[in-house]
Amino acid sequence: MPLPHTVARRKFLLGAGAALGATAAVGLTRAGAAAATGVRRPGSRPNVLWIITDDQPRHTLPTMPRTWKRLVRRGVRFTRGNVAAPLCGPSRASMLTSMYVHNHGCQDNETMAEFNGQGLDQDTIGTRMTQAGYTCGYFGKYMNGYSDSPTYVAPGWQRWVASLGTVSHEVNVAGRVRTVDMHVDQFATNQLKRWLKRRATEAAPWFAVFAPTNPHSDGWKVDSYGPSTEHEHDFDGVAWNPPALNEKDMRDKPSWMQDLPFQRRAKMRAAYEGKLEELQDVDDQVNAILNRLGKLGMLDNTWIFFVTDNGYMLGEHRLAKKETAYEECVGTPFVVTGPGVRQGSLSQKLVSTVDLMPTTLEVAGLDPEAGRPLDGRSLVGPLTTGDWSGWRTRMLTEHPLKSWAHLREGNTVLVDHYAAGEQEVYDMAADPHQMSSLHATTDTAAMTARLTALRNASGRTLRALEM
Template sequence: MSDNVLWIITDDQPRATLERMPRTWSRLVQRGVRFDRGYAAMPWCGPARASMLTSRYPHHHGCSTNQTHAPFVQRGLDQDTVATRLRAGTDYDTGYFGKYMNGLSRDPAYVAPGWRRWVTTVGSGGRVNVDGENRELGSQRAADRFALDRLTTYLERQADSGPWFAVWSTSTPHDPYTPSRRHRDDFDGVRWDPPALNERDMSDKPSWLRDLPPQDRARMREVHEGKLEELQDLDDQVARVLDVLRETGQHERTWIFFVSDNGYLLGEHRLFRKEQPYEESAGVPYVVRGPGAAPAVSDALVSQVDLMPTTLEIAGLDPDAGRELDGRSLLAPLTTGDWSGWRRRLLVENTNLGWAMLREGSHVFIDHHERGECELYDLATDPHQLDSLQGADVAGWAGPLGRLRSAKGRALRALEI
């Protein structure tokens, strides 16, 4: 029997918070492959989810704003996703549970092609779409709990049937922060003082950033606390899902991918939230556990666009059949441990704000191409991106990045090598 695949997608989770989830850390992270250099295709909820489902970078799928659902459907992108390929080419069952894309509230009866089971949250008011029928549950927390309950029921029912692919997309730890009674005091007073918080010398930053006022330090600490406490609830929920897989005998034949749609800035470089090209925003937690993948910590450059081709190859499909994908399958290096043929450089972009980022070696080159400004950091000596390398020859970085942000499919992947 073919292996099952589960994607767990969190919402606005900074990469560094993963280790504050003890059960997820011990049962998933330490038993899988953790990527220290995992990145969003675009660090913003809607465009990132479009990239995951289609293995297209934002310059390829064209959904540049956070109200992604309408253009995604209008452009026919929902007709060729990881789910439609699996349903057309394999005997895989498919199910989607939780948050889909921003803008779904304007199309509340929508059911995306390729998903046999569809339980999605609609907006943030507590409504859910169950296979095209809406139900009012009263709160986002209730809607998230409903989606999780339906996921676990789905997993239990799949125990004795064919292979399945499921997405569990939680709204945790997105604001507003409403941790359960059990965890709402777990991180009271937690310290928040990263080196880049309210960076003092902004002279090396793009001109539009230099006059930003400092963020409210107490507010940033409060948000950090809220995220950590909500993540304790998610930690319990991940453990519940893992328990179901073990109790139904499916854990040894199920691949689990744990990622976030984007990271989150909490005052670093005087910035708040996401969308920006710095590590706290563009970097995401990225973990894979599956049959034959030895536990490891990898420095391979991986992206959200790699989820779809990896899943298709697990299912026995050619990822490029019908349309060449922008991402790469992780399957071979995950099972062999040999990353020698993997990409050397990686693109991250924001087609809405007009910047693109090239990650290569220890360096990060950021081209604010619509503003005519750029930044270059060596993370080996400056991990918090406090000092852009002034006077550096950026021509050698701008050329490869410019070619990447206009390429797609095999041509894009060739440029990564």
């Protein structure tokens, strides 16, 4: 017999489906460093929490009832939020630095060695928030390639609890590797809750990242998932039949895709079931963290961002993977709540995960323009005033290792497979599942030129090209 919460979750899924749509301050005192980075607003400052899931397709967000109720309904949900790159390591590097992949250069998924080798870990959201006087904690998955340096602690984080894999029970706690007797996501949740309780006795504001490994499959097996015993049967037999599943006519797709075999429907359905069930564990963990914030009286003074590192394809266009330029991969659930943010609103503005860092810096009272130029934009003004004039009208997503770049302008998406000399063009209003590319009948010269300029630009120049 299903548990009551299982029934509630299934009812929620049916109802919501329609709504889819240990280090210190790197050589500076906190006061001195804050001045050096351009602090603009003294006094009591809001806290900030990033929640970054792993391999979560945007369309799965409504299956998380507590997250939906407590974050989506209390904030802004963006239906056109994209990751900088649809691959875990490069995507996380972009979040930490507000740099697109062509600027930070970490293209491969085993990212950390290259990231650290370039010294990029010396100037991240963690170091800047620490320099601004925030107490910073990282809890969960950090960056791919981490297991090669399992005792590493990134600069800028006063509390460090980082999982070493999606299957392993090993966790780096303040530079020491521990084997824990529970799922690493639950361990990270417990550690974050304890850390938050200690923050209640301090005057300094805090910044935290909660990065669960779920809903990532176990290893590289598409249909291998390990939800908790509480949720392992929540979505037994759930249907999975999206319009693009095993697309029949692939003549409009790039040449490398045209002869792809069909994916096994049963395997794709099982993978979908596993993802949804693992997301119920994430849903519980998010709820527990929000409960702790509420009990500590912190919830109303905390900005919360909910995103993923990349989406995932489960048979759409005959693909079972990330790394492609389709909406299932490049799209992220993107939700923001915070003081002054309009509750329960929906936005079609173009936002990217490179926007997390500049937004967080402005929340902290910092000038995002001080120091190294950032590729992203701060959402603080638009979210609190409702004035989106001057916001980007085109947005880049890219995968330099696979030699493609993706440009969104209004309802139009151009994918330029520049090494192969092939393109795709979609009208996302008329064809949201990207079944019929219009490249053969569309003059893409001007749009291609804009996309090429974006994927070769950085900082202010890149942001000017978005207009």
